Amino acid sequence: MSSLKKEFTKEKTxxxxxxxxxxxxxxxxSKPELKKESTPTEEAKNV
Amino acid sequence: xxxxxxxxxxxxxxITATHRQDRTFLPPKDYCPLCPTKPGGFPTEILQDHYDxxxxxxxxxxxxxDPPQPAVTATEIAPVKSAQGICxxxxxxxxxxxxxxxxxxxxxxxxxxxxxxxxxxxxxLDYIEYVLIFENKGEAVGVTLHHPHxxxxxxxxxxxxxxxxxxxxxxxxQENKACLxxxxxxxxxxxxxRIVFESERFAAFVPFFARYPYEVYLxxxxxxxxxxxxxxxxxxxxxITLKGLLIKYDLLFNLSFPYIMVIHQAxxxxxxxxxxxxxxxxYPPLRTATKLKFLAGCESGAGNxxxxxxxxxxxxxxxxxxxxxxxxxxxxxx
Numbered sequence: 057m058s059s060l061k062k063e064f065t066k067e068k069t070x071x072x073x074x075x076x077x078x079x080x081x082x083x084x085x086s087k088p089e090l091k092k093e094s095t096p097t098e099e100a101k102n103v
Numbered sequence: 104x105x106x107x108x109x110x111x112x113x114x115x116x117x118i119t120a121t122h123r124q125d126r127t128f129l130p131p132k133d134y135c136p137l138c139p140t141k142p143g144g145f146p147t148e149i150l151q152d153h154y155d156x157x158x159x160x161x162x163x164x165x166x167x168x169d170p171p172q173p174a175v176t177a178t179e180i181a182p183v184k185s186a187q188g189i190c191x192x193x194x195x196x197x198x199x200x201x202x203x204x205x206x207x208x209x210x211x212x213x214x215x216x217x218x219x220x221x222x223x224x225x226x227x228l229d230y231i232e233y234v235l236i237f238e239n240k241g242e243a244v245g246v247t248l249h250h251p252h253x254x255x256x257x258x259x260x261x262x263x264x265x266x267x268x269x270x271x272x273x274x275x276x277q278e279n280k281a282c283l284x285x286x287x288x289x290x291x292x293x294x295x296x297r298i299v300f301e302s303e304r305f306a307a308f309v310p311f312f313a314r315y316p317y318e319v320y321l322x323x324x325x326x327x328x329x330x331x332x333x334x335x336x337x338x339x340x341x342x343i344t345l346k347g348l349l350i351k352y353d354l355l356f357n358l359s360f361p362y363i364m365v366i367h368q369a370x371x372x373x374x375x376x377x378x379x380x381x382x383x384x385x386y387p388p389l390r391t392a393t394k395l396k397f398l399a400g401c402e403s404g405a406g407n408x409x410x411x412x413x414x415x416x417x418x419x420x421x422x423x424x425x426x427x428x429x430x431x432x433x434x435x436x437x
Contacts, residue, residue, distance in 0.1 A: 064155075064213070064216060064220075066220070069150075075160035076159065076160055077158070077159035078157065078158040079151060079154050079155075079157055080154070080155055080156040080157070080217050080220075082216075
């Protein structure tokens with residue numbers, strides 16, 4: 057798994073009420089698709 | 104209003120945070136404050152439409168960078184301090200229905216990397232002595248937002264439970280010139296009956312002294328004091344072990360298993376803690392599929408836990424369900 061990993065980038069922004077927010081993005085990771093809800097057990101039953 | 108009030112009998116701080124009574128409570132999915140803001144939709148905390156992981160200051164913090172002065176006057180036996188610190192929310196993914204157990208391994212590993220970064224950044228602040236990373240999962244443990252997320256409390260003091268562990272570790276080290284936790288992991292590994300899952304570098308086990316039926320400790324086999332000390336290979340192996348354990352939890356009663364997950368690691372108060380050992384602790388509230396373990400008279404009143412089960416039997420239940428080794432987790436997780 058390590059060979060696929062690169063360092064992340066982090067971007068700071070301020071929310072309207074002054075709180076900070078950090079976006080962390082990882083270079084080699086594709087943006088997750090909003091996929092259909094699945095239960096953990098459906099996935100794990102394939103073991 | 105928030106402040107630290109001293110408990111003179113237990114000699115520990117109690118945090119008051121009255122504004123938290125008004126925090127968002129189980130909103131409908133369309134009004135989840137942790138989802139990305141959709142065009143023309145409900146404005147959430149997160150304005151970008153996609154992200155890998157987001158960290159932000161809690162809107163309803165127990166501890167603040169610039170806290171108000173205490174609203175009450177301290178006395179000799181009732182010291183009061185302003186509640187300085189930082190409370191962060193860590194949003195694991197933009198996907199509302201995901202869980203940590205279901206996340207692909209590379210994204211769990213990314214989360215570990217973010218935790219590592221937050222530990223170092225918050226811990227570098229001169230007024231932060233301890234960084235506590237945790238996740239409350241499920242309504243059974245009081246979750247108010249279902250979107251997958253955890254929290255970080257950066258304390259201006261070392262919390263009492265950690266202090267107790269530090270003292271026990273230091274005492275054992277003085278007497279044996281060895282790490283108490285290394286000795287515990289070694290003993291669990293040699294005994295084997297309470298091991299739930301293991302990888303090359305980590306072991307998850309129901310400890311001999313478990314207080315909750317399905318309590319699990321997850322720890323590195325070699326001596327590491329904090330996330331700061333983890334190598335890339337350690338993070339890889341931890342992601343696999345964590346996912347393996349969480350899948351087992353979900354399979355146990357065929358439901359999305361509720362838990363409190365906390366990471367215990369070395370304080371960030373500038374001192375060295377060579378005898379302290381990084382580990383996760385999981386406190387699941389379920390003792391059966393439908394029954395909760397309550398902290399009742401003996402636990403709350405005396406501080407003594409009563410466990411109605413045996414660690415060896417509960418560990419066997421977890422060990423025998425779901426993935427048995429890292430190959431089976433890898434097959435699920437990529």
